[in-house]
Amino acid sequence: MSDDALVLSTTTPIGPFEVGRLAYGCWRFSGSSVADATAKIEAALEIGANLVDTAAIYGFGEEGFGGAEAVLGEVYAANPGLRDKTVLVTKGGIHPPVPYDSRASNLIESCEGSLARLKSDVIDVFLVHRPDLLASYDEVAEALTQLRAAGKIREAGVSNFTHTQIRALQSKLDFALAANQPEFSPLAIAPLDDGTLDIAQELNLAIMAWSPLGGGRLTAVHQPEAGTQEARVLAVLDGIATRDGVGVDHVALAWVLAHPAVSMALIGTQNVDRIKDSAKAYDVTLSRQDWYDVLVAARGVPMP
Template sequence: MWRFAGDDVAAARARIEAAFDAGITLFDTADIYGPDNGEPFGAAEALLGRVLAETPALRDRMVLATKGGIRMGVPYDSGPTALAGAIDDSLARLGTDRVELYQIHRPDLLTHPQEVARTLDDARQAGKIVAIGVSNHTPAQAAALAHFLPVPLVSHQPEFSALHLAPLFDGIVDQAMERDMALLAWSPLGGGRLARAEDARSQAVAALLDAKAADAGVDRAAAAYSWIMVHPARPIPIVGTQNPQRIRAAADAYKPRWTRTEWYAVLQASMGESLP
């Protein structure tokens, strides 16, 4: 819901209903979503809150996730006062008494993970959040936070796509499998680079995705999502499109069937070199 913006509540509701039509139930937002769209801090959460206020039944159908810890001009603050306030403010904007998943958006290097853990667990025990995850954390940062929590971290949210392979090699995917954490892949289309395919590397990857898409009768985006999803960590691509038709088409990600040879061909095209 990074680009979930505007004042048209009916149009916003249509996007949510398109997601439900596609079998999508996880909705991932954040308090910082807004300024990148030329809107105020918290705007995406507030818009979702307006949708849920008009159609409360939608709330019961979704797994609602939000994130906090980024502050305009700071840039990061997960200190006890700031983080507790961010959680309460998010709930107020969303018009709900709890979220199923609360994630630290980016690590605050000036707050001890024990303090972060204490604030998050206080909110959990108060019923404000159900589960705790991290976004844009290294495996070591996630492990440090997990050490001080009385409950497991349930999710990692890294950037991951056929053009951004870092989680496969930096330990994030391995930690997610080791600890049975959900892997929520943001920017699974490479920030639009897979759609535009303007450079040689993107074009090489796109050509292989297009071949698989044609074979499965889907579009390139669905092939890109499916390439991520075939990994045994069972990554969940965070679909960012705001077009209801393309949201519905995301369900086509289940159609392609990748052979090992095909999957590794995409990986090597993205790497620009052959594996040993």
């Protein structure tokens, strides 16, 4: 291993919890059988992915909210003790076709609905899913404060908030926000420059990167058009993957996790074998040169 190798730890804190740096996202759980969903959660736990992420809006359809949460709740109900093995994250505040509603009463109602569907007494980390531009930060803070004081949530955070929105909300709270969940991957690099990852380090926020594989575009099966950002990035990832005997998806996950602000990457595959295989991300040995080579490919221009 070279002196400049970026060594990945396998666990990280989020609030008072210690979790795996790979986390499992349940946004496609709606419609899964309890048996299938249980197998996915157990596979995630097998690789240390003990943080389970969902949201009220996941599975939204004709029957309304909570399709994915309801399946996860049935998994917990059918497997006593499983809930205590996971750190449970859910999100509220998206209400099609409005689309966002973070009034205090709505966030509280959303959380209570999630608790019922998840068959849980408490949400470990409750996130405001997207910023509602018509809700004051005082009102959002009021909801999170009430939920926390009532013991319905242990920690609070946000998702898809800008650094200024995070700072504004934090200024209204007398407790620290625990997390932010932005999109971040070698194909979605805006958080590197827009302040998202900087404020995370300033405020000790756990960054939960969603879509770290670019919605499946950073996998061996994807064949992008020549000359595109995807093609450039995949070429660099493939070179590293070939060298380390892993897949391009594992290199992409390792690249995300190598940033000092990133706590975890959310994986969302519905295939049990691929869930387990994701742990190969920890086998990738990125050098600083490797990491910057991927960034240059993503930007399409040399580093200044």
